Amino acid sequence: MKREFLSGNRAVAEAALLSGLRFYAGYPITPASDLMEYLAERLPKVGGIAVQFEDEIASINAAIGASWTGAKAMTATSGPGFSLMAEGISLAVATETPLVVVDIMRAGPSTGIPTKTTQSDVYQARWLAHGDYILPVFAPWSAQDSYDLTIKAFNMSEKLRTPVILLSDAVIAHMWETLYVKEPGEVEIVSRKKPVEPPEEYKPYKPGEDLVPPMAVFGEGYKVIVESLVHDEAGYYRQDTRTYREMVARLREKIMRNIGVVYEHEEYWVEDARVILVSYGSTARMAYPVAKSLLSRGLRVGLLRLKTLWPLDEGKLSSALSKADKIIVVENNTGRIYYDIARIAGRDRARFSPILTVDPPGFNEVLEAVSKWL
Amino acid sequence: MAVAKKVIHPLDKYLRSDRLPHIWCPGCGIGIALAAMLRGIDRRIREGKLDRNKLVFVTGIGCSARVSFYVDFDSAHTLHGRAIPFAAGVKLANPSLEVIVVGGDGDIAGIGGNHLLHAARRNMDLFVVMITNFVYAMTGGQLAPTTPLRVYTTTTPYGNPEPPLNVIKLVASLNANYVARASVTTPHYIESFTYKALGMKGFRFLEVVSTCPEVYGRHIGLRNPVAMLEELKKRVIYKAHPVVDESDIDWDKGIVIGEYVVRNNPSYLDLIKRG
Numbered sequence: 040m041k042r043e044f045l046s047g048n049r050a051v052a053e054a055a056l057l058s059g060l061r062f063y064a065g066y067p068i069t070p071a072s073d074l075m076e077y078l079a080e081r082l083p084k085v086g087g088i089a090v091q092f093e094d095e096i097a098s099i100n101a102a103i104g105a106s107w108t109g110a111k112a113m114t115a116t117s118g119p120g121f122s123l124m125a126e127g128i129s130l131a132v133a134t135e136t137p138l139v140v141v142d143i144m145r146a147g148p149s150t151g152i153p154t155k156t157t158q159s160d161v162y163q164a165r166w167l168a169h170g171d172y173i174l175p176v177f178a179p180w181s182a183q184d185s186y187d188l189t190i191k192a193f194n195m196s197e198k199l200r201t202p203v204i205l206l207s208d209a210v211i212a213h214m215w216e217t218l219y220v221k222e223p224g225e226v227e228i229v230s231r232k233k234p235v236e237p238p239e240e241y242k243p244y245k246p247g248e249d250l251v252p253p254m255a256v257f258g259e260g261y262k263v264i265v266e267s268l269v270h271d272e273a274g275y276y277r278q279d280t281r282t283y284r285e286m287v288a289r290l291r292e293k294i295m296r297n298i299g300v301v302y303e304h305e306e307y308w309v310e311d312a313r314v315i316l317v318s319y320g321s322t323a324r325m326a327y328p329v330a331k332s333l334l335s336r337g338l339r340v341g342l343l344r345l346k347t348l349w350p351l352d353e354g355k356l357s358s359a360l361s362k363a364d365k366i367i368v369v370e371n372n373t374g375r376i377y378y379d380i381a382r383i384a385g386r387d388r389a390r391f392s393p394i395l396t397v398d399p400p401g402f403n404e405v406l407e408a409v410s411k412w413l
Numbered sequence: 414m415a416v417a418k419k420v421i422h423p424l425d426k427y428l429r430s431d432r433l434p435h436i437w438c439p440g441c442g443i444g445i446a447l448a449a450m451l452r453g454i455d456r457r458i459r460e461g462k463l464d465r466n467k468l469v470f471v472t473g474i475g476c477s478a479r480v481s482f483y484v485d486f487d488s489a490h491t492l493h494g495r496a497i498p499f500a501a502g503v504k505l506a507n508p509s510l511e512v513i514v515v516g517g518d519g520d521i522a523g524i525g526g527n528h529l530l531h532a533a534r535r536n537m538d539l540f541v542v543m544i545t546n547f548v549y550a551m552t553g554g555q556l557a558p559t560t561p562l563r564v565y566t567t568t569t570p571y572g573n574p575e576p577p578l579n580v581i582k583l584v585a586s587l588n589a590n591y592v593a594r595a596s597v598t599t600p601h602y603i604e605s606f607t608y609k610a611l612g613m614k615g616f617r618f619l620e621v622v623s624t625c626p627e628v629y630g631r632h633i634g635l636r637n638p639v640a641m642l643e644e645l646k647k648r649v650i651y652k653a654h655p656v657v658d659e660s661d662i663d664w665d666k667g668i669v670i671g672e673y674v675v676r677n678n679p680s681y682l683d684l685i686k687r688g
Binding site: 061062064088090092093094096097098100101102103104105106107108109110112126127130257258259260261262263264265266267268275276 | 432466467469471474481482485486487488489490491492495497498499500501502503505506507509510527528531685687
């Protein structure tokens with residue numbers, strides 16, 4: 040372990056390299072471009088490759104193709120490019136392709152304000168693509184967290200054979216901070232499970248006990264089938280309800296069964312709190328000093344900082360929030376996580392403090408937004 | 414007494430025969446194209462120049478894309494229009510693989526047109542086979558970028574007002590190492606062009622002019638499979654050294670097939686010193 044001084048985006052890149060990233064495909068977009076620029080320099084030195092494709096659609100599809108050769112693959116973008124990746128994400132879900140997609144949120148809708156932050160892609164991260172699916176979404180609040188959650192994103196994508204979204208934002212991505220980076224061997228790096236049976240007996244989508252199919256890749260003699268259509272265990276297209284149900288239910292269940300490791304939040308002074316602030320990403324960075332300040336004034340205020348945005352561990356959240364009189368959701372949008380918290384904690388206790396700003400939210404701004412509910 | 418013996422087709426070894434019968438309509442040219450391609454592949458494999466375990470078929474969506482269902486190689490049936498970038502990711506991440514993309518004209522040159530032109534510009538190490546049937550057949554007969562002017566389609570009920578795209582001309586104008594056209598009426602050229610392309614590096618493009626009596630034939634009054642094949646056969650002109658200026662597909666003047674471009678420019682992998 041050693042101390043480094045890195046931006047959030049560079050922390051993501053370094054963590055991706057430690058996780059075994061060997062293929063990066065991307066298209067320039069603010070505020071994600073510097074992540075690719077950094078990897079374009081670093082990846083060839085470790086035998087990997089970074090390619091700038093003609094658009095984000097090509098980028099995500101190339102990353103999926105690369106993953107099917109066994110390479111750990113990633114792409115990064117921001118709102119408009121993320122929208123273009125929608126169909127690719129659904130392909131990765133259906134084909135159970137390990138892949139990390141980084142969305143550095145900026146202001147939207149449309150081209151919005153490229154250089155400024157918001158937290159407006161929270162639902163896009165969850166449900167960007169068509170079809171019935173879930174996938175893990177992690178939201179870092181610092182360079183250190185960008186580093187740690189990127190390692191987690193790779194590990195979860197490999198363990199569960201799923202695309203994983205790292206949902207950063209322009210403030211976190213471009214903020215330079217001190218962090219601890221790991222040496223190889225200091226942190227567990229997960230790689231996808233390989234089949235043990237010979238090619239003649241292998242079925243590409245036949246799950247193990249953990250509901251995740253072992254993954255043979257191209258060039259190993261397994262005659263792998265990557266199938267975008269609804270498919271059975273052999274990878275054969277089927278148009279019947281039974282196959283559809285089995286596939287869709289398993290794709291969901293393989294993640295939900297691991298909710299204990301997928302889902303994470305951090306608690307600050309929550310134990311005795313009468314009021315709990317729920318926040319994440321760059322907004323949580325200011326919710327933290329606000330909670331601390333209110334606490335020092337004798338108010339029993341705590342902070343619950345979400346690290347995993349989707350799927351939420353409703354049981355764990357519900358019990359963490361159970362003792363508080365009020366739960367105030369602080370997020371930089373017109374209401375995303377709030378609706379889930381209101382459902383989980385109950386509408387009578389849930390309050391919403393939207394921070395609609397394109398600049399890093401200020402202390403007084405957050406304090407004022409929260410104070411109206413105190 | 415003669416003992417009934419199960420007849421095995423010589424190409425069966427390259428097919429997932431448990432998935433047959435295939436979905437293609439009677440008279441469809443895709444099966445002819447696939448069989449001819451497999452013969453070209455077979456020659457390379459038998460020569461020891463190609464390892465069947467290192468060959469990957471990548472397809473998008475459409476009738477031609479269904480090829481990936483039936484070939485007994487590593488195969489990917491991906492998204493509409495996105496076979497080329499998927500395949501590029503495969504090739505760049507593992508240059509030891511030979512990657513073949515098969516798709517229809519709508520898949521490769523319509524929705525996937527931007528990827529096609531950039532892959533050709535990069536001289537990306539892929540072999541792309543575009544099977545042209547002049548129509549969106551799987552979805553029921555809508556306009557394709559290759560549909561000739563004035564032809565009826567279900568989305569141009571008053572006739573197609575748009576000039577068609579000549580994909581040979583497009584790809585030849587870029588940096589592709591190999592640009593050829595064959596027809597399902599000349600399967601031996603599909604075979605030999607496939608064979609040749611698999612011995613080359615960089616971006617290799619083969620257009621196969623095909624028959625679709627069920628959908629396109631219905632639009633142009635050639636609903637009979639034999640009649641459509643005969644009519645196409647009459648119009649196909651093979652040239653040993655065709656020039657790009659004669660590559661426009663014109664039903665009245667004829668359809669020139671042959672090898673339009675054969676060159677040895679540095680491929681993408683050469684340029685990035687990989688593989």
